[in-house]
Amino acid sequence: AQSVTQLGSHVSVSEGALVLLRCNYSSSVPPYLFWYVQYPNQGLQLLLKYTTGATLVKGINGFEAEFKKSETSFHLTKPSAHMSDAAEYFCAVSGPGFQKLVFGTGTRLLVSP
Amino acid sequence: EAQVTQNPRYLITVTGKKLTVTCSQNMNHEYMSWYRQDPGLGLRQIYYSMNVEVTDKGDVPEGYKVSRKEKRNFPLILESPSPNQTSLYFCASSFLPTSGFAYEQYFGPGTRLTVT
Numbered sequence: 001a002q003s004v005t006q007l008g009s010h011v012s013v014s015e016g017a018l019v020l021l022r023c024n025y026s027s028s029v030p031p032y033l034f035w036y037v038q039y040p041n042q043g044l045q046l047l048l049k050y051t052t053g054a055t056l057v058k059g060i061n062g063f064e065a066e067f068k069k070s071e072t073s074f075h076l077t078k079p080s081a082h083m084s085d086a087a088e089y090f091c092a093v094s095g096p097g098f099q100k101l102v103f104g105t106g107t108r109l110l111v112s113p
Numbered sequence: 114e115a116q117v118t119q120n121p122r123y124l125i126t127v128t129g130k131k132l133t134v135t136c137s138q139n140m141n142h143e144y145m146s147w148y149r150q151d152p153g154l155g156l157r158q159i160y161y162s163m164n165v166e167v168t169d170k171g172d173v174p175e176g177y178k179v180s181r182k183e184k185r186n187f188p189l190i191l192e193s194p195s196p197n198q199t200s201l202y203f204c205a206s207s208f209l210p211t212s213g214f215a216y217e218q219y220f221g222p223g224t225r226l227t228v229t
Contacts, residue, residue, distance in 0.1 A: 099161075
């Protein structure tokens with residue numbers, strides 16, 4: 001079975017500050033890990049994904065995440081927050097050979113001027 | 114433009130009145146899935162389909178039906194909606210995994226359903 005835990009339902013940062021959204025996973029098979037972003041009244045958009053290979057993954061809009069197997073983590077970071085980053089972020093896990101995504105409960109990022 | 118479309122985007126209905134939410138994709142994807150999103154619970158899978166005429170239950174299938182008669186369409190049917198099915202619904206599609214590789218899922222814009 002697979003599961004995802006996102007620590008913090010809300011994270012607040014100031015514009016220009018570091019963004020850190022935490023994701024820990026549980027998986028009995030090698031995990032494939034995803035971060036999706038949901039802007040208000042929109043669907044989910046893929047930010048980045050880890051399947052195999054390099055553990056530091058770069059995504060769109062300046063976000064990146066690092067897969068740490070020893071810590072079962074896949075935290076999302078961005079060096080400098082922008083007002084347009086305010087959205088809800090979902091971490092998700094699947095596994096090799098199947099498409100089912102198991103989502104975390106989401107973290108709402110609030111960015112203040 | 115590659116996309117997943119859903120209709121309607123918003124729907125208010127009454128308990129027991131059958132409804133269908135349509136989902137269509139133009140990317141020739143084999144895999145399609147329905148999720149519901151509820152506050153504090155994230156997204157949970159309702160049903161999925163690996164190809165035409167191949168469907169299976171997800172984590173929360175009770176009260177829902179699906180069909181996959183054409184590759185591009187995957188409608189979600191609520192035969193007798195109840196208030197606990199008030200939620201935000203998303204359709205998603207992707208290619209089937211090959212050689213152990215999982216493809217990105219593309220999501221529709223969502224359908225906000227209210228059952229009174």
